[in-house]
Amino acid sequence: MKDSEQYLERKAFFERVLTVYGRKPVLEVLQDPALTCHQLHLADNNREDGIITQLRELAQQRELPIKNHSRAALARISRNGRQDQGVALDVLCPAFQSIDTALDSLPTGARLLALDSITNPQNLGMIIRSAAAGAIDGIIYAKRGNAALGPLVIKASAGTVYKAPLLLCDKLPDALKLCRDAGMAICALDAKAEHSLFSHQHSAGSVFVLGNESEGVSKQVQQIATHTLSIPMRNGVESLNVAVTASLIAFASELNAGA
């Protein structure tokens, strides 16, 4: 195998690794036989109490490598030294990939979500949970600008983060331009838009962009968008929670199929 191929394989592998931290989240993953783990990281100054022993035993049952680190090194691995509680775990998320890789293999008429500054971890977790359960082929997620995939998001997602088709990118605008160049509709959700989400169709596929709950979709993304869509509301209600909006997008086609 050539060096470049090895490099790309390793890169694709690491894209699929989510490093979870905190004793409870790590324990929950190790206890779930449906999830595949790569290695357990422990700080070498952890007190060997009940839960640390339990984590070690579960890792040994799975024949996982256990690595000991200084607390500072562990903080670099978890990227959250304040909340990692001396514990981190590399979890393989089979449906994670980079947006570049994903674009080559998306089904015709794919439906993607894109997250434009979803900073509330509860909303992010709920969005991922609903998107994974519904008819969404991928969730475009930039690490910069959105809540990190930490314990609060994992909890709010009811553990579905590990199964969700997250399409990773560095900067959302660049990812959206790639999708637009591939012929997809870029649809900014906006409560004031004239056109209804429920009558939107685009045969080459659509990316539905959810904006920050206070600010809405950013100006930069608005300039890239090809469509602006709203959800029709009654009783003078002015907007919906962003996770509710995501859920309605995720289940729109299921509902239509069942009608």
Next chain:
Amino acid sequence: MKDSEQYLERKAFFERVLTVYGRKPVLEVLQDPALTCHQLHLADNNREDGIITQLRELAQQRELPIKNHSRAALARISRNGRQDQGVALDVLCPAFQSIDTALDSLPTGARLLALDSITNPQNLGMIIRSAAAGAIDGIIYAKRGNAALGPLVIKASAGTVYKAPLLLCDKLPDALKLCRDAGMAICALDAKAEHSLFSHQHSAGSVFVLGNESEGVSKQVQQIATHTLSIPMRNGVESLNVAVTASLIAFASELNAGA
């Protein structure tokens, strides 16, 4: 007018009054010209600072009665002496009514939600917001067992509580029996149910019962239910957030109409 009629009119009036407490929630209501208020209650030991002065002025502009109470009396009015901050306001919610009254005037094929121990205020607020925005004719709400309609719920509802069609009852099982006797389908939502929400139809109307997020629908309600419905999920996701479930119910008919 006969005494009994006067009594029933007064009762119907008080059913539509929601007593809001806390300085910020009260201020927000007084600042919203779309909302009708009945009277402002203040504790007589409030320090006359900026916000109290502002509340008084707004009430005077609306020609609202302002009543002063001892702190203990105010706590009885707000029903939350710890968090009322010496301030309470009676807000008229035109779409509130008792389930008994509502049953006589519901449209044919009405779609109701019913809340069976929704104890998380954020979920309750989101449910109310989505139901008010979508195609739901009423939300059956028993004070006992559910989160109280306090500041956290109002905030999570984005203020839509005041506009929402809340159908009040003492005990949920009794209200559900009334609806069942009127010919409506009583549908317990349950992630494990065989039948899909999206293919459910019942010409005499349906009540969709949402259970507690950990416990699900209670045994007592299960025994009253005529149907059990689930939402089909992909990727091994086992359940949806209860507010998301409510939103999919609320928008199911809108989605079908738009298809």
